Amino acid sequence: MASAISLTFPDGSKREYPAGTTGREVAESISKSLAKKAVAIALDGELTDLSDPVRDGALEIVTRTDPRALELIRHDAAHVMAEAVQELFPGTQVTIGPVIENGFYYDFAKNEPFTPEDLPVIEKKMKEIIARNKPFTKEVWSRDEARRVFAEKGEAYKVELIESINSDEDLKIYRQGDWFDMCRGPHMASTGQIGTAFKLMKVAGAYWRGDSNNTMLTRIYGTAWADQAELDAYLHMLEEAEKRDHRRLGREMDLFHFQEEGPGVVFWHSKGWKMFQNLLAYMRRRLENDYEEVNAPQILDKSLWETSGHWGWYQENMFAVKSAHAFTNPDDEEADNRIFALKPMNCPGHVQIFKHGLKSYRDLPVRLAEFGNVHRYEPSGALHGLMRVRAFTQDDAHVFCTEEQLEAECLKINDLMMSVYSDFGFEEVVVKLATRPEKRVGTDAMWDHAEDILRKVLDKMAAESGGRIKVGINEGEGTFYGPKFEYTLRDAIGRDWQCGTTQVDFNLPERFGAFYIGADSEKKQPVMVHRAICGSLERFLGILIESHAGHMPLWFAPLQVVVATITSEADDYGAAVAQRLRDAGLQVETDFRNEKINYKVREHSVAKVPVILVCGMREAEEQTVNVRRLGSRDQVSMSLADAIAKLAEEATPPDVLRKNAEKASRAG
Structure with missing residues (x-):
């Protein structure tokens, strides 16, 4: 030694x-x-x-102030929670208690499940234990000793865990005073270092080891932070998130609904469908002159998905179908018994379109775009409004290019993405390179080559962004066919959402035999770049609704203006105002009901209508309108002409405003 x-x-x-x-x-x-x-x-x-x-x-x-200490704070808080539970409820068994994003949980076996009313009592006991400031001490036990001690304590779940460990492996035991648990560690020096910036959040059911065939346990979730200010900020964010929940706002704004007969698929209402079409129209305009929009079939024979590799690597996420006749008449020799798959992605279809007709190097890059409806199986427990569905629309595109063009194409895609995100109010963007996963196709040499190119592109993107793009690496998180860039957006209340991707694929063109004729008249294999900006249009809309708390920018709102009258005598003027707004291109409704104006304003505010124009006899005589903005108590009187001009400009999408400005600049 x-x-x-x-x-x-x-x-x-x-x-x-x-x-x-x-x-x-x-x-x-x-x-x-x-x-x-x-x-x-x-x-x-x-x-x-x-x-x-x-x-x-x-x-x-x-x-303790080091960001890395936060995981230790949460880990130690979980142990203290388990001790508190066993002090308060003797006979309760502890199972596992990991750190998770923003907090921790522990699963308990108890005859009577915990209730939300138990949480303040447990919190109080936790603070008592923390105040004792007992040291965390580590011991190493043999597997047999650990099994014996936990069996004597009546901890059957711990015994089961121990029995699944190799017989020659020693186990770490951490003590905090008299209480102890099996744990890999590490821990802080003492319970007092946890602090009191924690809160127990909720109770839930959880099957032992995640298996529905096993016993149902009770899970207690908690959150813990370095100080009270961070805890308060997190709890405030959760309150804001609840207010902004797109499912609740979807009901209030009458945008969409879900129902049991269609799990994971969206029933769009008129206003929601207008919002969807606004997004679709915006994205189509952004692709003009650069991309050819195509449409590939919704179902394709299983053999195509076997060639692409999806049937082998992605089958558990796919929906397979046969004709109804083949199901009901399996012995009919005339029946088509082939298995088809609902497409989970558009890429194999786009390769077929690229292959149709001979391509020269002079034709490249070929950029094919599709707003394709795709289906992916998600477990019912994972479904979550627009954020996690089984059927959605991808703003998908595939670029077929030479290796020499690859860097320029990735940078061009990045410029488009950053411009789109800025138009929707997302200025903080993190781009991470996701590298080769454990399960993958292709040679290591191919992966080395693809990752080397993307690393260079990532460095250049960061350098040219003026600080707007932060970069990182997601080791092992690439797709099975190639590395990718993942674009993460930060919303108005500080939450991060992974949206866009750029994926480099040397594999799929080879599998399908795609080629172009090079300058030397020889067949060459193109590089295929998979690109999505919103990712899922449905999910992107959910993110927008929550980030804006339903207060959509006027250019994107499905209903932009409501014209409401104070008295029926002003209805004719209100109708004329509404028509002039429609002539200017705005989405308008009228409210001439026999209700008080405050009632009307309140109702349309709940529905998140951006602008309410109030008209009475005075406004009719003066040819004015009283303008009320969503989220503001101010009322502004404007001439009708000025109001229409101002609202019409504000209702013009930002990309159209830029294009108009460019035309004016060239003309001037």
Whole structure:
């Protein structure tokens, strides 16, 4: 054993310590105050307990304010919650309790399931345990010893977990005072370092090990943060998210609904369908002159999906169909018994369109776009309004190009994406390169080549964005046929949504024998770039509704103006106002009901109508309108001509405004 170890610190300095020195001792050697603040160490980037002996490598002292400490806070909070539950409800068994995004949970086996009323009581007990400030200490037990101890405690679920572990494997046990649990760690130094910025959120049912054939357990979810301000901000975000839930707003705005007979498919109402068509029209305009819009069949023979690789790699997410006659008359020799698949994506169909007719290198790049309706199986428990459906419309495109054109095409796609996202109010964008997954097709050399190209493109995109694009790597998250860029948008309340993708594919053209004739008159295989900006139009609409809280920009709102009259004597003027607005291209409805004007305004505000023009006899005499904006209590009186001009300009989509400005500039 070496007599000394060498540690490198973040400032580049190096120090030697005796073998067996712990992380806590290293922290104390630097500063007593640092040691008091320390909660863990990071050795070569891996978090470990302060009590662990260190080895040669790069070492960082992790304090509670370090972002990496947040996972430890949540992990420790889960253990404290389990201790609190067993103190309050003797006989309850603890099972597993991992850290999850924004918090943690623990699954418990209890004769009577927990209720929401139990949560404040458990929270109070947790704060008592944290105040005791008991140290977290680690012990290593043999598998047999662990099984014996947990069996004596009546922890049948822990025993089952232990029995699934290799017999020669030792287990880590963490204590906090007298309470202990089996855990991989690491943990902070003591329960007091958790703090009190936590909250238990809800109870839910959960099957043991996620198997519906097993016992139903009770799961308690919690959230934990470094300080109260972060907790308050998170809880406020959740309140905002609840107010903005697109399913609730969809009802209030009369946009769409779902029902049991069509799980995961959308029933669009008139206003919702107008919004959908607004998005479709906008995207079509953005593709003008660059893309050829095509349409591939909705169902295709299974053999095509076998060739593409989807049948082997993606089959569990696909819907397969036969003719009804083949089902009801299986012995009929005349029946077509072939299996067809509803397309889960458009790419194989686009390869067939590219292959139809000989292509020269002079024809490339070929850019094919389709707003294709696709079907993908999602478990019923995963369905979530417009965000997770079984049938949706992809704003899909495939670019067939040479390798020499690939970089320029990816950058061109990026420019289009960033412009689209800006038009819809998304200015913060993260682009990550998703690299090869474990299950994939193609050679390692092919993947190396594709990933090298995309890394170069990613660096260039970041450099040319002026700081608007932040970049990163998602190791192992690529598709089975190639690496991809993933575009993540941040909405108005700070939530992140992964939307657009750019995927490079050297595999599918080869599988289908797609080629073009090169300058040397030889057959060449094109590179295929899969591109989606919204991804799913349905999901993108859900994101927009929630980000804007239903207050859609005037150019995108399905109903832009309601003309409401104060008295029936003003109805003729109100009708004339509505017609002039329609002539100017606005979507208008009238409200001439015999109701008080405040009632009308309130009702249309709930329905998120952007503009209400109120007309009475005074407005009729003066040829004016009283303008009320959604979300504002101000009332502005304007001449009818000025109001129409202002609203007509505001109702013009941003891409059309840019094009008009460019035309005017050229003409001028």
